[in-house]
Amino acid sequence: MERTINFLKYKNIIFSLSWLLVVFFIVLTIVTGGFNWGIDFVGGYKIVASFQDTGVNEGTIRTLLRDFDPSVQRVGDASRNEYIITTKLEVSDKKPVAATQNVCLGKNDMLKKTLFEKYPQITFVSVENAGRPELYRLKIRFSSSSVNEALLKDQLKDYDVKISRSGSTAANEFIILADFARMNQDEVQGVECGVEHLKLTLSSRHSGVKIQSEETVGPAIGEYLRKSAWKLTLLAIILMSVYLAFRFEIKYSVGAMCSLVHDIAMSIAFCGIMGIEFDITILAALLTLYGYSVNDTIVVFDRIREINQLKSKITFTEIINKGITQTLVRTILTGVATLYTLSVIYFVGGETLRDFALVMIFGILVGTFSSIFIAPPALLWWEKWRSK
């Protein structure tokens, strides 16, 4: 027979320290400004754009787009020159929404947008009024010679434009005289409008801007998703406790719930402290963790219950210690296997899954810890309290 490790020896200290840490994490989250809600939950827009201009960095983009109050973050290695640009609609704060968000594209902007969509390599040399209010002269330049007047005319067939070359054929410069008098304005509003503006601002300043991906979430959907998220978390906890109560005696359910709540609080607070953008993917990670947390605890408790049924003369404390010890190899092996796969996802699974993997890694560590140091003491205390 192997030696039994006395896991419960320092239970008071470890248990209270851990819960203190939870409280500390939560306070820290609140003090540092709460959660970094992603656009899934508050509405807003997010684009991934790559630039050909080499002078671009996070700072220059932030300055260029200051009206949009964006967060800018580089993706991948520097040579790709690729950035995630996010603008959120503020919901909790009463802060005025960035001024540009409700002013949508003018007719002039529509033309620029069309040009940019067809020719990402375009450079806008100048845009000026040509006498009448709705008559504009645009000077544009292309980096390749594949564009000619006829092609350009065809691409802009929805507009009332006259196109002529400026300078020699080699210059690849064109003058577009655009008459907007008879053009209807497209109705684009809200978030849609904001993102169009942002893209236009980027493409007017830099040539060769490529939009790799684009997400917009309206404020109503954001609210809907946020409410559902809370409902789901609650539902998960309720269903799991119902199952536990059904399959185990009440004392085991209490222990498992105690560690579940510990893990939930700890991992949510972790997202807060790390400033992890809280989106649907993170929610998925958290829900999976709740499952894992209970899973891990059940394996330990199952063994404790089994030893308890043997009706040997040892105390309940010893039974618990024995149970933990006997399942320790499994706890460690499974933890290592899961942590390993998550680390792989973290390092090679791509940008989208990095935060997901990080939250999972932390959560699995906490979940493994709590199934040894949080759930068993709770089980013991409940048992002692009941048998008084």
Place this chain on the structure above:
Amino acid sequence: MTRGMLYKTIFIVSLIVIAVLLILPTLGTKQMEIRFVDSATAENIEAIKKKFSGGGYTLTENGMVIIVSGTNITDAIMNELKNFQGVSDVKILKHWVERVFLAKKINLGLDLQGGMYLSLQANFAGIEQKLGRKLTESDKTEITQQALELIRNRIDKFGVSEPSIRPRGNEAIEIQLPGVKDPAGVKKAIGTTGSLEYRLVDDKYSNAASVWFNENFRDEQISDDPLEQKTLLAGISKTIALPDTMELLFYWERDKNTGAIRPAYPIALLREVAVEGTDIKEAVVDRDEMQQIVVSFKTTPEGASKFAKATAPENKGKRLAIVLDEKVRNAPHINETISSGAGNISGGFTYDEAMTLARIIKEGALPVDLKIVEERTVGPSLGQDSIEAGVKAFAIGLLGIFIFALLYYKLGGLIADIGLIMNIIFTLAILSLLGFTITLPGIAGFLLSVAMAVDANVIIYERIKEELRKGKSIRIAIINGFNRAFWTIFDANLTTLLAAFILLQYGTGPIKGFAVTLFVGIMVSMFVALYVTRFVYELISLNKKMNKLSL
């Protein structure tokens, strides 16, 4: 070996064979047929060839048709090719397994193949204002269903194949378009309200068109491209010498499996509009005296006289086509003059068919305008990056676990590894069978479920070791090990299943992919660990001479 064991062997082996067949359409070589227009130039064809040079594709050229074979062939690539100059049609050919079995290939999510996801909502506030009352939940459901019908009617305007359109709850509609080229155009097509009108059918020319169509076009599928459909109709009109007062349109039928509508046959209509969509006030599904399902409608006072004229005795026996956005969706016969401003449309409808028709008619009475409340667009190159990252993570993750199991459990590890491979095959097979979509988080969920599958093996093996240490015989240790581990594994996995199930209810797009793979993966891992692996050990323990178990 006992008879029972023989049956088990046959059962497990056939499961593996079926599973491998089911995943062939997904992982095996796929074929795509690219058809060129007759006027396509050598450069046009060269451009296609260049696109598929490298990447492990093989091309077979046969006149104006190129067949591309390779493993990386997606809907997004197909839709992208449709925009190439000189290309007339692109089709992904069905794998023979897809024809023989009910298997579908696992689709790539938009995050992996690139494309556009939209979530739309009807402008409820606007409708409330128009009706002058608050909308109830069932009103909202009905309006959303009507909008859904309208969107399905417009699929061709999106210019992509394999779009997915479905309601989310009762308030929103989700559209997923793989590889969309012109997002602005799609948004514009969605933003416009539907045009509904009622026009008389000319039977003589309709018959002539049908005859021609049946002779020349019976076995071919009509192209998805609206431009080609128009060319086809113009061609038929010319052949049958259709007068200028008439117009040839397609009659569209709904595909029962996909819910999408497809052009079925041409039909000749008078150009003159008999009744406007707005002339009808309401339409509901009802039953007539014969207890048949009918769509009953009421007209506006103004519409009543138009309807009376359209259904006048001289038109009796003719058909009145219901045309939504230039597509004929139904053409009931006129049985009697309707002058009261109320009538029935009968035609042996099922309830669903009648609902669809009522919704189409309502679109004229109460047009729904839709707004985009959520949009996610992923470019093809980002999608490709994601696939590579996902596959790489999966491969490295799997390899590590394999080695880990081998090192730690030796022969037992080898059996566990075989179990893991079966896990992967079975999971993919189930995903294929259900026609699921795999996303990047889905790949992560898959990998995670493999880690969980290891857990089941660890629990069992540790148990067996313990039994052996207690001095039990190998045979008894194996039996006890599996028996004792059963409930532990069951209880433990059930909670994770619960979490995945909840997520499934909530998730959209990528997250749904995660929940699905996690759910299916865990179910499969329980089956493999508790049934298949157990069987392997039972076989091993038959060997009475064995006195040491390598674990």
